[in-house]
Structures are given as structure tokens and as C-alpha cells.
Amino acid sequence: MSEHRIRGLLSDPPNEYRPVPQWSWNGDLTRERITEQLEQFKAQGCGGLFTHARPGHITGYLTERWFELWEFAAAESERLGLDFHIYDEFMCPGGVAGGNVTAQDPTLIQKELVLRKVGCGDPVSHADVLAWIRLDPDSGAARPAEEENATHEILLTWSATGDGGFPSPDLCRRETTEAFIRLTHERLAETSSHRFGRNVRLMFCDEPMLLTTRQGFPFSRFLVREFRNDHGYELLDNLIPLCFATDGAHHVRHDFWWTVNRLFNRNFMQPLNDWCEKHELLFTGHLMEHEWPWPNRNPDCMAGLRWMQAPGEDLLGFQYAPTDLTSNALYVMNLKELSSLVNQLDREWCMVETSGAAGYGAAFELFKPCEDLALAFGVNVIDPHLSHQTVAGMRKYDWPQTLSDHSPWWQRYRMQADHVSRVNAVLSQGREVNRVLVLHPTTSGWLHYTGPSFDPGDQATVALEQLRTSQTQLVAALYGAQIDFDLGDEFILEEFGRVANGRLVVGAREYDAVVMPSEMETVTDSTLRLLLDFSEVGGRLYSLRSAPALVNGRPTDSPAALERSVGWTRVADCKELVEKVRKHVIPYVSFPDGSALPGGIIWRRAVCDDGVIWFFCNPWQETIECDVRLPAAVLRELDTGTAEIRDLPSDPHDGWTTAPLRLLPRGHRLLLGQTEEQAATWTPQAPIEAAPRESPATVAVPLALIGIERVTDNLLFVDYCDVEAYGASHTDINTAAADTLNWRWQGFDGNPWHKQFRRTVIEQRSVPYTEVLVRYRFTVAKGLADNTRNSLAVCVERPWLYTVSLNGITLDADAAEKWFDEDMRRLSVGHAVKEGENELLLRAQPFHVLCEIMPVYVCGDFGLTAAARGYDVGLASPLGLGDWTQQGAPFYPGVVRYRYAFTLAQDAARLCVRVPEWRGAVAVVYLDGEELGPTPHPPFEVLSSSRVPAGSHELAIDVYGNMKNMMGSHHHDNLPLRWTYECAPDHMPPGADYQLQPTGLLTEPQVAARAAPCPTT
Template identity: 30%
Template sequence: MTLRLDDNARSFEASFQSPSPLYRGAPFWSWNGELEKEELLRQLDVFREMGIGGVTIHPRTGLTTEYLGDTFMELVNACREHAHANDMLTWLYDEDRWPSGFAGGLVTKDKAYRQRHLLFTPTPYQGVTSACHNDSTAAGSRQENGTLLARYAIGITDGRLATYRRLGEEEAAHPGETVWYAYLEVDTDSTWFNNQSYVDTLNPAAVRRFIDVTHERYKATLGHAFGKDVPAIFTDEPQFTHKQNLPFAEGKKDAILPWTDALEADFTAQFGGSLLDHLPEVIWDLPAASPSLWRYRYHEWIAERFASSFADQIGSWCKTNNIALTGHMMEEPTLLSQCRALGEAMRSYRSMQIPGIDMLCDWMELTTAKQAQSAARQFGCPGVLSELYGVTGWHFDFHGHKRQGDWQAALGVLFRVHHLSWYSMRGEAKRDYPASISYQSPWYKEYRTIEDHFARVGATLSRGTAVCRVAVIHPIESFWLAFGPNDTSGDERERLENQFSNLTEWLLRGLIDFDFVAESLLPAQAHVTDSATFTVGRMPYEVVVVPGMRTIRSSTLAQLEAFADVGGRILFVGEIPSLVDAQASPRAILLAERCERVPFERSPMLLALAPHRDIRLQTSSGKSVDCLLYQMRQEGQHRSLFICNTNRELFLGAANGTLVITGEFKVSALDTSSGTSAPVAASYRHGTTLIPAEIPASGHLLLRLEPGQCTAGISLIPEPGIETGRLASP
């Protein structure tokens, strides 16, 4: 078969009744022991019995068969052939464990490709070599194996960088100054990385070597099936050395920054000035809270180099070879986490044919999912992938599986990679983040109930395009400016972080769908016409929100000015940017004077955006509910509407009221268990469709909307239970 990364070639009815295996789960199949062909094929049959649509082959702790060796690849091919014969898909994984890039040590045995970092310290080398960290993160640590790049004389006044200069080779500091040292260090051996190290993801040559070792190896064995029954290759938590800022501006702790050999030369060529000459501005805040252009440029350079070196190269290879790049970045959810490990999460999605996320511990990271969904919509991707259910334990029940999958489906997740399905329980494997979603769980034969549901949800929500009217400029670049010592920048980072989280929660739970717009991606995507529609890639928006930012790009501002010129609606929320490209400018303030402004508060923001809302639940008390999430799709004249209740209180968590949908529609309810549909009784008022509804906790509605009216049909309020008897008390 030739695979389509959507299911739209068939009619809606056929797709809903008999969904493609693409929308059934493809769990991480943990290859964690001595692999035997017969057992592997038996487990594939178990997955098929569970309603699973494919597997993601994932080497993990315990694997004794040589990674990427001949036997390993023969077994990969045998599993792919068996899966194909049973109408299942084989998804690939690009690493021995994680994070992706070191190829199980095959890349980083060459020290030229090992991760680097800059150690910024007041303590010169003492001749003591420290052990490298032995966990799966790329966090750097003092190694004392590096090269001295520069020395600085630093003067701190009231916690601010009052004076600094780069010292000559024999130059001494003046009285009252402190000498700091910048060393370029290389990661040493780590047991996690098979006694090698993580890769330098800021070095394009190192990533090219990773592709040669890993992707070309899979292509030699399975390339004929790429784009057929081998849809994608999963990359897991690529990152760079995590940025470590100072706890106290006047303290004597070390700071660590991501670095690569070519950084100084390439940075100087791009910006016309030496980063090493201005490095203290990256570390400390300037007097009077003045912005540092050099700090901004450093974070921008790192973010762009990481995305271009890793995701762009691998995504380009995948596109050329007819296989999708999917997976997820490291630490996507908060401004701080992505600043430390990625620079910016959304930038790498430009090269992922299926952007992905990671959702562990039954967390609900709305920001993580919304960033990926926004990029997927704007780039015209078929949907979002999620690695989910990890670290939920043996007690996590079907309500949990459904609830977690439902809210993510509302935020664009169509492809589910269950974490985790063990090949073996021997030794350490049995403690590898259970539960095992496979034959080791007593309910595995009943799991088809879950898979049938999500297969039909995915088949429905893959069709057409999203109905989303609101764009929000992503504030990550303002956060970069606040990445200084905790005691001088921490409060500002917390303020920006709270705004980012609150805006996401307020809009989504206020049933106003929106997309983030990454300023770094906008120049290649934006298009303003005289129709007062702000178009970003494939997505047209009616209103653009500028959410309490300190700086904005001149390229973004130019697009917003053009949008305002044709009558487009722009809403400034909270602080108006006083900086353009991190430099003082009144340009954004002048634009704001032509536009609408509201404070950064929930009620004024929701009221201002109410004209762009497509659905709401009108309760008998008049109070709004905050437990619903939704996604609406437009396909020709038809729409599909998925609503889920995220409430965990099974007996008291139902959402009751009248569902109000903008526009007049004949409504059908889609049953994800049986694949059938039924007309729904509705009424109509002032151009809206009204449907009495009750959505239980962990429940959902999946509706098909067709222009017109229909007042006869089933009710979306379940019949009340009838008491038939009571048990006597003991």
C-alpha cells in the first residue's frame, strides 16, 4: 500500500466506519532484551488483537542485541514484513534510548562530534577533573578539560553589571573588580551514553554523521517501504547543553552556556561583533533594567543554529526519502524550559512533517500541545503526534487513557505513541516506567475499546482544515531578555511565565480557539491581503493578539502594520512592546495607538475576543464552565466538532447546559464505539444552533454539522438511571 498521512481520499462515512491504521496507536515497543524473532512476531499479533495500528520500534535499557547491527536490522525487517502482512504500520525510532543524536555512541566516539559547553566561572582551573553526569539530559557540568577562551574584569553594583572588559593575556583586574574565566569544555564519557557522550547538536557536521549512521542504515533495509507502511521516524528529546544562569548576581557560582567550536566566528560574521567581547551581558543584567542586545542575539543565534543543524537537516533528509520526521523536542512546556534546552520550541517544527509532543504523568500541558498544534496547522501538517501515558503506573485505568487522549485530540493530536510496551520484564526492564501497555496488563484484550474510539476521532479530525480565528504572537523572545541571575531577573521571568500560562488557559478553557505565531517563522509564512485576514502559512486569522511583550521583531511589526492598514483587527493585551529587535523604539507603541488595548486580565480579554468564538455552553446558572476543550474542522460545507470534558471527578464532574454553535446546522452525533451516527434534535435562534447537552467527566461529543435545520432526533442528555433495588447494609 501507499500511505497517505491523512485519510481524506475515502469518503467521510467509509473513513469513520473503518478508520485507517494510521489513527490507531503505535506504542513505543521497548526492545529491551535479547531479541528473538518468534517472540517479536507473537507480540505483534498481540498488538493487533488489542486494536493497535502499528508499533514504534524503540531500543531501550536491557537491549543486548547489537544496536543497528546485522541481526538487529534483520529483526526490524522481519517485524516490518509481519506487520505489513497484517495491515499494521512500522514506525521507526532514531536512537538507542534517548536523547536523539549520538546513535548509541557510534557518533560521539569521535570526539569532534561531542557536545560542548562554555563554563563561565570566577574560579580558574584547579587541575581537578570532574565526572560527567550520568543521566539522560544534556545538562553540562564543570569538567576542567577545556580551553580558556577569555578572561574578564567584572564590576557589579547593586546586582547589576556596572562595568566589564575583556582582559588581555597578562592584564590584571583593577581594585574592586572580579576576574571571571570563560572555558570551552567537551563532554566526557557517560554510562548513559554507552561510555561516550551526547552529540554537539549545534554542529551541522555532527548531525550529518548521525544521519549517515542511523537514517541511512534504516533506508538500506526499509527504504522501499518508506511512505508506504513505514510512515515516519521518531526523534526523541534532541537538545543542547542546558543554559544555567547565576542564582545570585554577586555570588561566585559557575554558569554554563551551550557552545560550539564555530560559534564565535559565525556569530561575528552574522552580527558584526564578537560575542566573547560582550559575553558578560549574557550573564548579568544591565543597570536600570536596560535590555542587552548582545544577550538577545546570543539566544537567537543558539535557537537558530540548533533548529537548522538538527531538525532542518534531518527533516530535509526525511522529505527527500519520503518518510516523515516526527517525535518531540526536549522541555517544550514553559518559556523557561524551552529557553534552557531549545531556545524556542516552535522553530524546529518547521522541518517536522508531523510535529510531536511528550505528555508524561497524566499532566495537562496546554502550552506544549498548543504550540505544536499551531505549527501543524500553519505548515499544513496532517496532525500532531503525542508520546503519552508514560509514568502513569499500573493503576492508570481506561478513564485515564481516554481522558488524556481526548484533551490532546482537541488540541490536534491524531497520532498516539503509547509509553510503553515492554518486550521483556527481565531485570531492570520491569522498572522502566510502567505500566506496560501490552500482554503484561490483564486488560490488554479489552484495549480495542480505547483504540476504536481514537481511530474514529482521528479519522474525523484529520479531515478539512481547522476553524480558528485568533492568532497570538508567541512571547519567547521577550523572555530571553530576562534570562539573567535569579535575584535580579527571576521576578520578571515569573511574570512572563504566568502570562504565557494564563493566556493559554483562559482562551482554551473560555472556548476561544487560537494559534501561537512564532516570530522566527513568520517572515516565511505571513501574507496580508485587502480582505483584512492575517494569513500565516495555511491558516487565516481574523484577529491578532499581542500579549504583554517587551520586544517584538521588526519583521512582525511590518506585517501587523500592513494588517492594520487594511482594517485588520489587532488586540494589544497588557504591556506594549517598547523595544523592536531588542532596541528602544516607539514603533509598536504608535501601532497600538491605532488598535484596541485591554489589560492582561481574563474577563476583558475574553470579552474582547467573544465575537470570534464559535461555540459555548450556556448553563442554567449563567456561569461559564472551564472543563471543556474542543476542536472544529471545516470540510467543504460540512464541519466536525469534537468536545471533551477534562474533569476527573467521575460522579460530580459532568458539564450540563445548552450547547450554542454559531451558524445554523443539521447535527448528527457520531458514535466512536460502533461507527454509526444519528440525527440530533436542535433548535435555532438568531443564527445559532442550540442543543441541550450533558457531557460526563472524561466524556466527549463528536458531532457532524451540515448547513440547514433539523429539529427531530436524539437527545444529547442521557436518560436518568432507574433504581431497581438496594442492597441491604452489612
């Protein structure tokens, strides 16, 4: 990795290292909208897209039109220099083909083993009784029974509906995968295979799972046959030990999941791997890794990801929390699963789906620390979730936020994309090489799972929770002590493990020591053989427990031989383990005295030809400050904001160097450590100057406020309405409830746009006698000025489907201009509005399947006042410093500009502008109309790039709002999905009760004129 190479990567990172958002095709696709969004992705620094149908998709998944537009988008991407990758499903789970697999072959329907009490009600449809049992009411013990004496029956059930209206398929069946590939991948290859390996490089399969429900076991007659062939005994004769905690349960459950794991990997994952390899694509995606160690979705995620050429996982905004390492231990363990697999199988690429599903209030405050955390574990395909084509109708409730022109901060996304790209490009030039292997007790989880249907007392859940807690705490303790390690999955060890030269080798990695977790109750016979071989050559084995008493779930004393080996060390707890391992495997990074750094530091070490790349980041909320010792003679800092390289002042001694490390919340440092020989080939760089905290050359500059103004119209959000159809009516109900009610009136079970099968919803015939009438009410205060009245407009989704009127005056929808979304229009109403209550009426006759009842907006130059019902429209009051949601703009999502005047008595070499307290998505600083830069992260400072002359100047701060205040949810703080929006009061609540996100410049900015850079803070 030459100096020239590093400088090129920093200045212009190639596409393959840039963010690759998930692009949601969730409306009626047009070539114009495709090109418009692709040009935005390019402008905002993205490298490509994963493109897939999402809830609300109209065009028709897997139709001829779909493939035609997919090819058009791929061609447009190539024209723009973007990659255009495959997402092989209608949303998720993978393997369904939008419902087409089971629509074409119902014999492939996914089935489940569950428990049902005899005589509890109507017979279960779609079910076969496999066994009758009698449960002891006191002990809960199960025993076989005749039908007439049974208390419960074990049923083989399947769902009548699911994705696209059809049940999910059985992913243990090779026929499922063949149908999936034939319906999806082969058809895409027919139109676009000439792009494979060019700007189409990746194929994403999202969350394929054995069960889409959570009650029991994946099961089928086919599985019974395969189990018999694998293990030589009958599964149907052993349903009680499989489902209940009885004698023999451990080995039956181990054997059951062993067979399920084999079938899932051999019949689903491996064929997709082979198809991608044949077509010059990299198989990527992720499984249900966050549910470890529950096996019902995926028995062994690491064993499944083994078949991906670019394995992945997700780390979404509702999962990651900016608190501390311990709170995120499960996700750190998942990242370790991924990075370990990448290391051992020497994969070049790995992917993480990041940041999404945090709600409309999320922006850079989440994006950077979340994606820094992923980068620190070697992830080099950053896949931000989610970029919506449209947010009309129920589409707005699909896992927001959205990386699209709907979000006010989208035009500022480039800074995040460039940061990710630079870190990613540099880290990808090196490889992580770890020396400790931590066994991963996945198969021990197999021994305990029974499913809630068979576990009303949650005993199995308690055992699985204990296993999860123990393993995640172990991973967090080792990582937090800067011990370099990988996780060892038993099936990866079986395939790639061996002992050579006194080390335990797993594929491309060699380990000096092995750690056995406290909850590793069983090992596979292959794992035991490998550990015994390692112990025979003196290998170190640190164990948090005595040797397991089970092999393949069966009692045996053969593992006890490990305890008699010279390398066996029993430790009492994680603290003792860390102490002993650090003495034997001396960490590469530590305090100057060799002790462990603060546990919150997130770090990565990547070895390359010209040195060692270090990435430190702080994705938490408290500052981390310490001196660090690294094995290097020279340290260079790589600035991901400016792409500059500077020498870092340090103190080298005996092959180690010590340097200060200060990480503000959301801060990071990207360093290159080199030996003297490596550094000699590089051009000497100007050192980073350690600026004093107080400088006599620094002069505080007083500011005078000129003005504060909204850049765009204010908004009133109206999310309650009356709804009428066919003589029935409801008054003052939330639009989410009204929408569901109306769909039922129109003959549907609910909003059908969750997953349209082909074009079955959009092609439903309009019936002349159908109807719906929706009435929205808002109040306008007395004394409205003419200019305010003339600015007023209502913003409505798809007004062309209705007759629209305000206070009985028909509004011209045809003349309305597009507003906010391709399916929203702005209708001027100044001529029709009146003082007091106003009624906006939408009448559809006939009803159309795109008539979704959604909130409407009133926009204009006004202010809002909290009232007994929502907010009233009135005169706009001047804005001041502070939260603008409390100053008459509770729903305003856009930019507010704060302008100040100041005078310099003499030239300033540089100006430092600090924006110490503000709330919003990002604050951007301007000097005399020229942008100085954004300040999205602490210390919220920006520095002028050149001398500023004496005289009068204007400083402006643009604070960008968020979509939370515009789009909600406003009544319930839960996962950002439709059911959260449905959790609303029965009638419109007072305005004071709406949940809002504070936004605005809270205190005056600070300006300092100085001859040196801003002091480190």
C-alpha cells in the same frame, strides 16, 4: 465527507488513525518475541509501532543483527497489516546515534559555557578558560579582571561521558547531522528503503537538544565564528552582557539565541526534513516544548517543528493532571503551539506521545482523558508510551507503565484503541480554521536567560517563570472562553506572514485580529513590519501592554506607531481582553445567550464538506452540564463506542441550534452539525431518546452473592535481601541498593544497562573467580495446609545464571516454566519450604553481566498477613467486598471475579448493570458467562444488547488489578524511575508501611430490568 465515508470510518477506522505505541526493544531480541508482541498489538487495535532501543537493550543498537531484526519486524508488521515506523535513536536525545556520533568524531562533542569560582578546588577537566571576571560581593555586578584579581572564570566545558559512554554531540554543526544520518538513517535505508512510503511512513526524532545539562549556554568556537558572521561583532568580547544582567545584555542575548536558533534549524532540523522528503518519509518527533520559554535546550520549538512534516510533542502521564484547565495550562499552550503550526503550514499529520511514565498504577482512567485532550487539539498520530519487550532487571524501572502482556489490563486495551481511532478518523476529515492570532513572546524569554551557573540569585528564573505564567494564563483564558485562535511564532510569521484583503495571513490561515501578550518585551523587526502593515489596513490589535520598547532586543520607539493606529485597543487584563474579543469575533460555541461556557470544557471545531465536526470532552474530575448553542440546523451524535449515528434532539433557530451537553468525568461527545442543505443528503436517523431518570418500567433486581475468587495465584513481593561477594556483605538491604553495590564490587560504576554502546556490555568476558551471592528471606506461618504448600513457587529472574536453592535444597531451574516475563521462571518449592523463616539463595560463580539483583516473588494459593518485616505467608482467607490489598492480597495484580445470582420473574427487554464503586484498571461485566462489556469510565454502566428471559441467571464482575501493587514503587511516591525505587528504607519495613493502590469491588453492583435504555446519569 459523505455519509458512507463517515460510517466506514466509525465501523473500521484505518490503520493511520489507530494508536501507534512506542515499542521498547529493551532486551535480547528474538524473532519469536517480535511476532508474539506484534500479534498482540494487532489484536488490541493498534495501527502500528514506533520501535526503538531502550535501557537494557542487549542485542546491540545499530549492529547488523539490529538491522536484520528491524527488517524482520517490518515484514511481520506488513503481514499483519500494521505500520512499522522509524524511531531514529537509542532512547533520547536525538542526534546521538547511541553514542556513535562522538565516538567516531570527538570534535563534535557538545560544549557548554559555565561559571566557576576561582580557587574552589581541583581544576575542571575538559575545560578552557574564556574570561576572568570579578563579581561584586554586594551587587553581583560583573566586570573583566586579570587572572590574579579574578573571583570567577567563564569556562568552556564538555562532558567526558554521556550516551553510550560518549558525550552528546553539538547539534549546531552540520557535520553532526551528516554523521547521524550516515550512521542511522542511511544504514536503515540500505536494508528497508523498499518499505519507505508503504508501511514505514514516519521517522521519529525524540527531544534533540542543544544542551543535555542545565547550567549554562551552548557554546563553541564554531558558534563564535557564526555569531560574528551574523551580527558583525565579537561574541567573546561580550561574554559579560551575555551571562550577566548588564547594559547591552538584551541585544547580545537576542543575537546569541538568534544565531543558535538559525544553526540548530539549518544544520539539524532542515537536513532531517530533506532526507525524509527524499525517502518518502514524514519527519516527526518533538522537542523540549515543555521547557518554554527557557531557550537552552531549544531556542524556539515552533520554529524547529516547522521543519517536521508531521510535527509533534509529548503529553505524558506525569505531566497531565485530571484536575482543571488552569493546572494544565502549560500543556494546553504546548498543544496550541502544535495545532497552530499544523493549521498555518497546512500539515496533514501531527503526533503526540501520550499517557506514559505515570507509573505502574496507570491504566484507562488516565489513558482516555489524556488522549482525549490531545485529540481535541487535532492530534491524529496518537503515540502511547511505552510498550516494553521485557521488564527483567533494571528495565522495569524505565518510565512505566507498559502496554504489553505484563499488564493485566492489556487484553482490554482494544476498547481504548477503538475509541481513539474513531474520534481521530472523524476529526481528521475536517480542518480547524481560527480567526484570532495570539503573538507568542518566545524571543522575550531570550532576553532573560542566563543559566543557573550565572544566576545564583534566580533573578532570571523569576523573570522566565513570570513570562511562562502570563502566557499560559492568557492561552487558558482565551481557550476557556471558546475564542478560536492560533499562536503566532515570530519566525513562522517572518517566513509565511503577509497582509492581504484586510487580514493578517500566515501560510494557509487568515486572521481578523491579533493579540499582543503582556510580557512581549521585544519583537523582531520582521514582526514589527507585519504588524504595521496590518494596522495600516485597519487590522484590530488587542494589546495587554504598551507597544514594546525593544526591537531585536534593542531600544527603539518605532513600535509606538502601533498605538496610533485605528485598530489598536489597549486592555487592562485577560478578563477585559476576553470581553472585547468575543464582541468582535463572536464564538462559534456558547451558552444559548451567547455567553461563555464553563471554562473546563475541552472542545474542537473541524470544518468539512458535509458540515462541522464538534468534539467536546471532559478530562477532569467534575461533571460539566450546560446547554450549548452551535451554528447548525441539525445535530448528529457519532457514538465512538458502538459506531452508531443518531440524530440529537435540538432546537434550531436562525441558523443556530441549542442542545443539552452533559459530560461526566472522562466523558466526551462527538457531534456533526449540518445545515438543512447538508443534512438533506443524509439518511434520517432514529433520534436519541431522552430517557427519564425514574421509569415505572424499571425494576431493581435483588442479587445474591455466590462467591469471590482470585483468578490466578496470589503473590508475595520480596524486595530486600542479603548480598555477599569477595568477603564483603550487607544484610537486609533493598534490592535496588544491593544491585548498585554489587555492580561496584564487580568493577562497574553502577548498573551498565542504561545505555549499552553497541555490544560492549554483553560481550564482556566472564572471569572465573568472580562471584555474587544473594539471599532472600520470607516467613511461612504454622499450620499451612498441604494443598497450599504444594501450590507454592518462587519466581526468579534468569535463574539459569545461578545455583538456586531454598533452605539448602537445590531447585531445578532447567525444569522451571516461564512466568510473567520472557526472562522470569517459576520454580516449585512445596517440597523445600518450611514453617518459619525460609532462605532463598542465588549464587552466581562466575558473575555474569545479566546477574541483576531484583525483587523475587513467592506465588501460590495463600493469604498474606502484615508483619514487622513485610508480610508473612499463611492460609488464604475468603475474599469479601472491599479493597483486596487489605484482605491478604496486597501485591496481587490480576483479576478477582465477583459472582452473583438473580432471578427474573418475567422477561426483561434489557438489563442495565451498574458497578458504582470499584478500584482497579477496569471492571468487566458478564451475564450467564457471556460478556456484556467493560465499565472503565463513569457512569460505570453496561446494557444488555437483547431481551433477557425470565428465570435464574448469574452475573459476574471481573475487576482487573494493576502493576503498581506487584511492581512498586512501594516506598516512595515520585516519578517512576530507578531513583524512586532506590528511595527505600535501609531495612525491610513493616508490611503496613508498603504503599499500595486500593483495588477491588467496593460495593455490590446494581441491576435493573427495564424496557428502555439506562437513564442518563
